[in-house]
Amino acid sequence: MSGKYLVTGGAGYVGSVVAQHLLEAGHEVTVLDNLSTGFRAGVPAGAAFVEGDIRDAAKWLDSSYDAVLHFAAFSQVGESVVKPEKYWDNNVGGTMALLAAMRETGVRRLVFSSTAATYGEPETTPITESAPTSPTNPYGASKLAVDHMITGEAAAHGLAAVSLRYFNVAGAYGSCGERHDPESHLIPLVLQVAQGRREAISVYGDDYPTPDGTCLRDYIHVADLAEAHLLAVAAAQPGEHLICNLGNGNGFSVREVIETVRKVTGHPIPEVAAPRRAGDPAVLVASAATARERLGWNPSRADLAGIVADAWEFAQRNDVKAEGH
Ligand SMILES: NC(=O)c1ccc[n+]([C@@H]2O[C@H](COP(=O)([O-])OP(=O)(O)OC[C@H]3O[C@@H](n4cnc5c(N)ncnc54)[C@H](O)[C@@H]3O)[C@@H](O)[C@H]2O)c1
Numbered sequence: 113m114s115g116k117y118l119v120t121g122g123a124g125y126v127g128s129v130v131a132q133h134l135l136e137a138g139h140e141v142t143v144l145d146n147l148s149t150g151f152r153a154g155v156p157a158g159a160a161f162v163e164g165d166i167r168d169a170a171k172w173l174d175s176s177y178d179a180v181l182h183f184a185a186f187s188q189v190g191e192s193v194v195k196p197e198k199y200w201d202n203n204v205g206g207t208m209a210l211l212a213a214m215r216e217t218g219v220r221r222l223v224f225s226s227t228a229a230t231y232g233e234p235e236t237t238p239i240t241e242s243a244p245t246s247p248t249n250p251y252g253a254s255k256l257a258v259d260h261m262i263t264g265e266a267a268a269h270g271l272a273a274v275s276l277r278y279f280n281v282a283g284a285y286g287s288c289g290e291r292h293d294p295e296s297h298l299i300p301l302v303l304q305v306a307q308g309r310r311e312a313i314s315v316y317g318d319d320y321p322t323p324d325g326t327c328l329r330d331y332i333h334v335a336d337l338a339e340a341h342l343l344a345v346a347a348a349q350p351g352e353h354l355i356c357n358l359g360n361g362n363g364f365s366v367r368e369v370i371e372t373v374r375k376v377t378g379h380p381i382p383e384v385a386a387p388r389r390a391g392d393p394a395v396l397v398a399s400a401a402t403a404r405e406r407l408g409w410n411p412s413r414a415d416l417a418g419i420v421a422d423a424w425e426f427a428q429r430n431d432v433k434a435e436g437h
């Protein structure tokens with residue numbers, strides 16, 4: 113059955129890919145985005161677009177919507193350390209306003225973009241949803257605060273809600289891909305070296321307790337992630353806040369990622385050893401058993417070379433420098 117969905121942050125990387133999947137599944141989509149980090153051109157064709165802020169969600173939300181998929185947030189870990197107030201204001205304040213608008217209009221279904229950063233330095237691997245949550249930066253803390261808000265909203269007011277805790281999102285889907293500015297994520301940065309837009313990739317730390325000394329991360333294709341969102345909309349139950357990790361359960365080191373980019377692009381990628389980046393856990397790998405069981409999620413694009421190949425194709429088609437917001 114087709115539905116009508118508000119996608120906050122749908123001009124950004126993940127939101128645009130999910131909006132595209134919703135459209136392909138025959139749903140009606142309105143993107144609400146203030147273009148603070150997103151791009152008007154990133155909104156998929158076929159989606160209605162409102163340039164606006166989630167703090168003013170009450171202006172645009174009405175009872176005709178079946179659900180909200182909430183991506184709008186700031187998500188730069190490093191920036192959150194130096195400007196924590198920016199993260200509390202947008203991520204927490206913005207979501208409070210959105211939840212109030214949903215309550216007032218009777219829109220009672222929500223899928224929220226949470227993050228592995230809510231866990232902080234893990235005590236055990238792979239990470240399950242019952243692991244302790246002890247974020248190591250204000251970004252992760254702000255996302256955890258929103259998860260707590262949603263738990264309360266479900267219990268007190270019957271919201272049907274799912275928080276999806278993404279691990280390392282990568283890859284592209286059709287015309288939608290990653291073009292953060294500034295970029296901080298490993299795969300797009302290594303691809304910029306392959307494109308000749310950067311001289312070398314800095315390897316942040318090579319003395320971690322891992323097989324090659326560099327950090328291990330669980331890379332998930334953005335299209336597999338998008339499929340989980342469609343399943344989550346359908347699986348959400350009134351009065352319940354379900355939290356699901358999304359990852360493939362495989363850890364790849366920074367060096368393995370760089371080597372994969374060399375193979376996929378055929379370009380030499382010079383590396384430069386650099387100090388550890390503050391707040392980086394050595395290993396972040398998900399157990400996604402809950403998503404498989406409760407959502408029926410079955411990711412099919414776990415191959416790292418395939419993820420990198422899709423990101424590479426997108427990077428070659430899009431020159432961020434040439435585009436404005
Ligand atoms: N990309 C990842 O690896 C990753 C990992 C874990 C969690 N997440 C979460 O997923 C979501 C999407 O991430 P992304 O990588 O697509 O980021 P992004 O910056 O590409 O997209 C975020 C979008 O939200 C918009 N936005 C921000 N504040 C807004 C506001 N107040 N009102 C309206 N629009 C607003 C921005 O303009 C942008 O288009 C974020 O909530 C992020 O925290 C991302």
Ligand SMILES: O=c1ccn([C@@H]2O[C@H](COP(=O)(O)OP(=O)(O)O[C@H]3O[C@H](CO)[C@H](O)[C@H](O)[C@H]3O)[C@@H](O)[C@H]2O)c(=O)[nH]1
Pocket residue numbers: 187227228229230278279280281296297298299301313314315316317327328329366389392396
């Ligand atoms: O130029 C770079 C960039 C990154 N790295 C390393 O590559 C790994 C991956 O870094 P990313 O910045 O791509 O991703 P993170 O693991 O830091 O971040 C991801 O996980 C976080 C949770 O900790 C948040 O959810 C965040 O949104 C999400 O992208 C890390 O070990 C990082 O130190 C480098 O060595 N050089």
